[in-house]
Amino acid sequence: MSKTSPHALPAEGGLGNEPLLAVDDLHVEFATRAGLVRAVNGVSYSLQAGETLAVLGESGSGKSVTAQAIMGILDMPPARIPKGEVRFNGTDLLRLSEEARTQVRGQRIAMIFQDALSALNPVFTVGWQISEMFRVHRGMGKRDAVKKAVELMDRVRIPGAKQRVNDYPHQFSGGMRQRIMIAMAIALDPEVLIADEPTTALDVTVQAQVMELLAELQRESNMGMILITHDLGVVADVADKIAVMYGGRIVENASVHDIYKAPAHPYTKGLLESIPRVDLKGQDLYAIKGLPPNLLDMPTGCAFHPRCPYRQDNCVTDSPPLYEISGTRNSACHYWREVLDGDQG
Amino acid sequence: MGRYIIRRLIQAIPVLLGATLFIFAIVFALPGDPIEALAGEKRQDPAITAIIREQYHLNDPLLVQYWYYISGILFHGDFGKTFAGVPVTQLMAGKFQVTLNLAFTALVMEAIIGLLLGLWAALRRGRATDTAILASTLLLISVPTLVTGFVLQLWLGVWLKQVTGIEFFPIAGVGQGLQSYLLPGFVLAGTSIAYLTRLTRTSLVETLRSDYIRTATAKGLSRRRVVGRHGLRNALIPMVTYLGADLGVLMGGAIITETIFNLPGIGLQLYQGVYLREQPIVVGIVTILVLVYIVANLIVDMLYAVLDPRIRYE
Ligand SMILES: Nc1ncnc2c1ncn2[C@@H]1O[C@H](COP(=O)(O)OP(=O)(O)OP(=O)(O)O)[C@@H](O)[C@H]1O
Numbered sequence: 031m032s033k034t035s036p037h038a039l040p041a042e043g044g045l046g047n048e049p050l051l052a053v054d055d056l057h058v059e060f061a062t063r064a065g066l067v068r069a070v071n072g073v074s075y076s077l078q079a080g081e082t083l084a085v086l087g088e089s090g091s092g093k094s095v096t097a098q099a100i101m102g103i104l105d106m107p108p109a110r111i112p113k114g115e116v117r118f119n120g121t122d123l124l125r126l127s128e129e130a131r132t133q134v135r136g137q138r139i140a141m142i143f144q145d146a147l148s149a150l151n152p153v154f155t156v157g158w159q160i161s162e163m164f165r166v167h168r169g170m171g172k173r174d175a176v177k178k179a180v181e182l183m184d185r186v187r188i189p190g191a192k193q194r195v196n197d198y199p200h201q202f203s204g205g206m207r208q209r210i211m212i213a214m215a216i217a218l219d220p221e222v223l224i225a226d227e228p229t230t231a232l233d234v235t236v237q238a239q240v241m242e243l244l245a246e247l248q249r250e251s252n253m254g255m256i257l258i259t260h261d262l263g264v265v266a267d268v269a270d271k272i273a274v275m276y277g278g279r280i281v282e283n284a285s286v287h288d289i290y291k292a293p294a295h296p297y298t299k300g301l302l303e304s305i306p307r308v309d310l311k312g313q314d315l316y317a318i319k320g321l322p323p324n325l326l327d328m329p330t331g332c333a334f335h336p337r338c339p340y341r342q343d344n345c346v347t348d349s350p351p352l353y354e355i356s357g358t359r360n361s362a363c364h365y366w367r368e369v370l371d372g373d374q375g
Numbered sequence: 376m377g378r379y380i381i382r383r384l385i386q387a388i389p390v391l392l393g394a395t396l397f398i399f400a401i402v403f404a405l406p407g408d409p410i411e412a413l414a415g416e417k418r419q420d421p422a423i424t425a426i427i428r429e430q431y432h433l434n435d436p437l438l439v440q441y442w443y444y445i446s447g448i449l450f451h452g453d454f455g456k457t458f459a460g461v462p463v464t465q466l467m468a469g470k471f472q473v474t475l476n477l478a479f480t481a482l483v484m485e486a487i488i489g490l491l492l493g494l495w496a497a498l499r500r501g502r503a504t505d506t507a508i509l510a511s512t513l514l515l516i517s518v519p520t521l522v523t524g525f526v527l528q529l530w531l532g533v534w535l536k537q538v539t540g541i542e543f544f545p546i547a548g549v550g551q552g553l554q555s556y557l558l559p560g561f562v563l564a565g566t567s568i569a570y571l572t573r574l575t576r577t578s579l580v581e582t583l584r585s586d587y588i589r590t591a592t593a594k595g596l597s598r599r600r601v602v603g604r605h606g607l608r609n610a611l612i613p614m615v616t617y618l619g620a621d622l623g624v625l626m627g628g629a630i631i632t633e634t635i636f637n638l639p640g641i642g643l644q645l646y647q648g649v650y651l652r653e654q655p656i657v658v659g660i661v662t663i664l665v666l667v668y669i670v671a672n673l674i675v676d677m678l679y680a681v682l683d684p685r686i687r688y689e
Pocket residue numbers: 060062067069087088089090091092093094095096108325
């Protein structure tokens with residue numbers, strides 16, 4: 031493939047086999063007072079149009095930082111991307127000029143955040159904030175842009191959109207606010223939507239409705255969606271494939287079907303076994319013992335070894351590569367075969 | 376909102392009464408006899424002194440005197456007369472305008488310079504520009520107005536004129552319109568500029584860290600729009616509040632500036648009033664200053680509700 035110039039915008043539609051979005055060996059580090067925090071250490075995942083990729087992993091594993099690197103909204107400094115690529119339709123976004131990057135951000139790759147109350151600007155009406163997308167990026171007049179905003183609010187099923195377009199974010203309920211966030215993100219029909227724990231801040235009853243809305247919008251528009259979540263229950267319903275992160279790395283990449291059938295990494299296995307199950311009522315939940323790794327002082331060898339029930343001696347010294355199990359499946363465990371077969375070391 | 380304003384105005388009455396009574400009591404307690412002072416070095420006929428004392432109720436107890444005074448203001452809009460027989464309102468009319476001009480010149484300078492410096496420092500946070508701006512604000516805060524006043528008067532008023540032959544900044548009086556107010560205005564605004572710069576910087580840095588700024592960036596807006604529209608609009612809220620409250624402070628602070636630059640405002644008048652123990656003048660001016668404070672604070676509260684839609688007054 032020919033090298034793209036830094037000013038060229040990614041072409042519309044896929045190029046041959048190139049996925050819509052491909053994160054390749056991405057590294058992100060933060061210069062902090064305490065030292066260099068290696069938040070992301072070689073993450074790779076990819077996404078096709080119309081596909082939903084769920085990113086799982088405990089708090090601090092680098093899910094959000096990876097997403098922010100894709101969006102290009104990390105504060106640099108303190109953040110630095112020493113290595114890696116984020117290819118969008120074949121173009122490495124990390125090598126684009128800031129202007130070219132701004133053309134992609136929000137228009138072709140959009141993002142929604144966890145807490146819509148703090149993520150929406152408190153001093154502007156929701157109509158103003160949604161219509162800003164059309165005014166700034168499409169050069170629309172105020173009146174037309176607000177009309178578009180009302181249409182979008184209808185589309186994300188906010189009751190009485192027309193009357194509420196001039197309300198402020200704090201006047202809406204949590205679920206409605208997240209819908210507004212979603213309306214703003216899909217305003218310009220992005221090809222990729224990144225949802226970073228979109229339902230975590232919501233009431234349980236509302237969570238399902240918002241997830242349903244996201245899934246529906248994605249089906250209608252054939253967007254690729256990256257869904258960052260803690261909720262394994264949701265994943266089975268909406269995701270096509272899963273990337274599991276641990277300590278800033280991908281430890282397992284697989285289709286939802288494969289992973290639920292038989293995980294190929296001890297950490298994934300631990301995660302799945304910690305889902306409450308009706309048939310195991312009364313029994314203790316399996317919880318992964320130990321603490322998440324300290325990013326300032328990562329364990330040697332396999333980062334998971336202090337907590338791993340499958341650990342062998344070489345795990346302490348040899349860092350496992352991302353082994354290819356099949357064309358669509360990887361695991362970063364020396365003993366993935368044993369884990370797949372289910373016999374505990 | 377209307378009911379809120381009325382409630383606030385009613386609440387202001389005890390504040391106004393308390394403040395004036397307080398000032399009245401202080402002036403009452405000053406040593407020396409105002410009528411003697413009025414006559415200066417000359418011996419005065421005791422009969423005349425007695426008549427004047429009677430006229431101005433100077434023989435009555437403090438509270439009775441206060442009642443005469445305050446009922447005059449409340450029921451007749453009468454702020455009393457000076458001992459020379461001139462109504463205080465008449466005396467203050469032109470002077471109040473001078474002080475207002477001075478205070479507004481200072482306020483505008485404060486708003487513009489404070490905003491720009493604060494914005495500049497915030498955008499260069501942690502770098503040399505930021506450090507330099509912060510250091511100079513500290514300097515401005517720690518040097519007394521009296522010093523900056525005389526120093527600038529000497530440098531920009533006297534020396535600059537000697538060197539260039541052109542009078543950029545008149546050193547006294549208000550004969551040259553706006554030009555006369557520039558230097559005194561800056562001197563008066565000095566510490567306020569420093570505080571507003573720091574406030575702007577802090578509040579903008581804080582704002583630029585918030586989630587909705589990240590959202591604005593993720594929307595693909597230019598940095599200029601993110602900072603200028605989404606950031607500044609939020610950072611403006613504490614700034615406007617500070618500026619509004621500062622108007623009263625500036626009017627009160629005018630006393631030093633007006634004395635340095637010999638501006639015929641109420642500050643200079645107040646200074647002379649205290650010196651001559653002219654109770655009606657002192658209390659009249661202070662009453663007006665207290666009123667300005669109260670009204671300015673009310674306006675600030677209303678602006679606050681306009682700027683921040685989350686706040687609603689019932
Ligand atoms: N600006 C920053 N400065 C320093 N460290 C940071 C910064 N942002 C993130 N990190 C670190 O990077 C690591 C990964 O953070 P990230 O937000 O990606 O976690 P996450 O997987 O999204 O977790 P969560 O589920 O809690 O959202 C964390 O340890 C965090 O402390």
